[in-house]
Amino acid sequence: MSLYRAELRRLVLRRLTRWATVLGLAVLATVAVGVFLSNQKIDDAARARAEVAAEQDWQQQVRQSEEIRAECEQAAARGDQSGRFPRDCSGISPPPRDIFPAEQYLPATFDFRASFGGTLIAPAAILALVGFVVGSSFVGAEWNTGGMMTMLLWRPKRVTVLLTKLAALLAGLLALAVTTTVLWFGGFWLIATTRGSTEGMTAGAWQSFALTSLRGVVLVLVAAVLGFGLASLGRHTAMALGGAVGVVVVGQFGLGVLLKLTGAKFVEAWLLPTYVQAWLQKEVVLRNWQSCQVNPFGQCEPETLTLTWQHTSGLLAAGLVLILGGACWAIRRRDIS
Amino acid sequence: MTAVLEIEGLRKSYRSRRRGTRNALDGFDMWVEPGQVHGFLGPNGSGKTTTLRTLLGLIRPDGGRMRLLGHEVPADLSAVTGRVGAIVESPQFFPHFTARETLSLLATAGQVRSSRTDEVLELVGLRDRSRERVKTYSLGMKQRLAVASALLKEPRLLILDEPANGLDPGGIREMRALMRNLSDAGTTVLLSSHILAEIQLICDSVTIISLGRRVAFGPVEKVLAAHSAGTVRVRLEVVADLPAASEALTRAGFRVTREPDHLMLAGVEKAAMVTRLLAGQGLYVSELVWVDADLESVFLELTATAPAPGQSRQVDQSAKPAAVGPSSTGGWGS
Structure with a gap:
């Protein structure tokens, strides 16, 4: 327990932890402020302005169509054969009023029930990045500066030291992720209250948001463990960060290009962001447009592949076992010099 | 008497595809x-x-037996770690933490009372600089911090690898006094250093290692006495005759070390043998003195690492005994 307390304190004292946290929260605050500024509350005056704008647009369209019909009739009288107008000028008629609904002229408003779920990807993604960087640096810098060796002179049980360090990291990140998520809920509820609507929220909707947030928090912790494990395997922060860059450049862009060139089906199924998306949105439906065949009614029905959060959980579990298991094995077996 | 530290037949090899196996x-x-x-x-x-x-x-050994404070290690290392303070090689700390934070974190992790941090900072002379970041410290200050971290546990055995590295003369003298005080208070100190004059001043006993094997061990005075016999300094009337004299003496079986203005001979039984030999070659001695060897010359002799004029010695070029040689004193468990 004393080691855990020391590691938790070390985590909080580290400059990178503080800066990464501040930077991550600043990005999220910027997103929230942007949403606040780009939305408005819809009141009677706004609806009236929208009605007026819709009416004005419709009137303008009516005037334009009447002018075109007049030109058409004049051209027909001149015997114009240029083909600029239809033979029957009566076919030029003004658009109906109902295709100019006032709702289209309303300013953007934040509907909590409809839009909040989509925003939850932001804290999950940003905090996962923070978790990966802080996690890899928390152990990588210790290896690099010799801090890990010093610690092992005090506590020689290597795997216990490594896992206690990881536990402290995860506890710190869990506190950060939960606090941020609560603030995110509160902030967007405030935005919806002042710049939109909170109507229609049911117990089911709250449950759905809560589960999405929970999956986001899990993603943050998994990213931290992966960064921590990779840096511990390579005994340097650069191992994790370099590995991540390698996966993105070679494993994602390179693989994506290669699969497209070979005409593989469902290319996105090989790319990690698809699984992250499936994790946060519960499922992602991929469509193979190459197999799209026109049916007798002229509609395209592409072949589909559905990836669910369960698929992602399998992938994450395999990654965790491989990397964290490897890190534990390596610290147990390899000499420390 | 039970030893604080016992090592017997310790083996460790490093294997490399390019360089093969090296027995460290x-x-x-x-x-x-x-x-x-x-x-x-x-x-x-x-x-x-x-x-x-x-x-x-x-490091995991390939073979051998080790005991620390009566416990087999590494199997029972956890039982003794709290009583063994150590710094190994250069001091390594997180550069952005202050000395106080560094020691405080170690004290928390090792369940050491927090007031001990102030005590060791005072002891190593870092009290007034303890709130500065380690990255601003000189090598000597980092060394002091390293010693402080090793002392934090109030150890029964203190292992210090090159503790005087980077210290100023005053610091070296303080370190010497600190070790003597610790020893007087009952702490055993294992000191690895290349400053042999310091070792000779501070240490009660020594172990000398060369290419992974012990070449000498025992009380300092006994090791010196065992290697002082038969060492003489020879000066000639004409300094230009030194190369010829060196050649003649080497041919006669003496171990000769050439210095700019004299020769050092080892393995001399009678001084008259030297004077007679040189006179026979037309080389006349102006001074011949029996010399008590210091630790440095014993070290250079035992490890065969004395610099030779015109040659650059490589790191692994040193003496390797077939086993513990006849020059050694003491013995396992004695």
Whole structure:
């Protein structure tokens, strides 16, 4: 327990932890402020302005169509054969009023029930990045500066030291992720209250948001463990960060290009962001447009592949076992010099 | 008397595809009695740091037996870690933490009372600079911090690898006094250093290692006495005759070390043999003095690492005994 307390304190004292946290929260605050500024509350005056704008647009369209019909009739009288107008000028008629609904002229408003779920990807993604960087640096810098060796002179049980360090990291990140998520809920509820609507929220909707947030928090912790494990395997922060860059450049862009060139089906199924998306949105439906065949009614029905959060959980579990298991094995077996 | 530290037949090899197998430790033995300041000497690459790391559980040995404070290590290392303070090689700390934060974190992790941090900072002379970041420290200050971290546990055995590295003369003298005080208070100190004059001043006993094997060990005065016999300094009337004299004496079986204005001979039984031999060659002695060897000359002789004019010695070029040689004193468990 004393080691855990020391590691938790070390985590909080580290400059990178503080800066990464501040930077991550600043990005999220910027997103929230942007949403606040780009939305408005819809009141009677706004609806009236929208009605007026819709009416004005419709009137303008009516005037334009009447002018075109007049030109058409004049051209027909001149015997114009240029083909600029239809033979029957009566076919030029003004658009109906109902295709100019006032709702289209309303300013953007934040509907909590409809839009909040989509925003939850932001804290999950940003905090996962923070978790990966802080996690890899928390152990990588210790290896690099010799801090890990010093610690092992005090506590020689290597795997216990490594896992206690990881536990402290995860506890710190869990506190950060939960606090941020609560603030995110509160902030967007405030935005919806002042710049939109909170109507229609049911117990089911709250449950759905809560589960999405929970999956986001899990993603943050998994990213931290992966960064921590990779840096511990390579005994340097650069191992994790370099590995991540390698996966993105070679494993994602390179693989994506290669699969497209070979005409593989469902290319996105090989790319990690698809699984992250499936994790946060519960499922992602991929469509193979190459197999799209026109049916007798002229509609395209592409072949589909559905990836669910369960698929992602399998992938994450395999990654965790491989990397964290490897890190534990390596610290147990390899000499420390 | 039960030893604080016992090592018997310790072996460690490093394998490389390009360079093959290198035996860093090749059946190394060591014995340190309680309350002593014990010097641990050896040329670069001889296996000193490998020994200390292996003893502290950082390196896995290939064979041999080690005991610390009566416990088998590494199997029972956890039982003794709290009573063993150690710094191995250069001091390494997180650069952005202050000395106080560094020690405080270690104290928390090791369940040491928090007031001990102030005590060790005072002891190593860092009290007034303890709130500055370690990255602003000089090498000597980092060294003091490293010693402070090793003292934090109030250890029964203190293992220090090059503790005087980077210290100013005053710091070296303070370190010497600190070790003597610790020893007087019952702490055993194992000191690895290349400053042999310091070792000779501070240490009660020494172990000398070369290419992974022990070449000498025992009380300092006994090791010196065992290697002082038969050493003489010879000066000639004409300095230009030194090369010829060196050649003649080497041919006669003396171990000769050439200095700019004199020769040092080892293995001399009678001084008259030298004068008679040189006179026979037309070389006349102006001075011939029996010399008491110091630790440095014993070290250079035992490890065969004395610099030779016109030659550059490589790191692994040092003496390797077939086993513990006849020059050694003491013995395992004695």
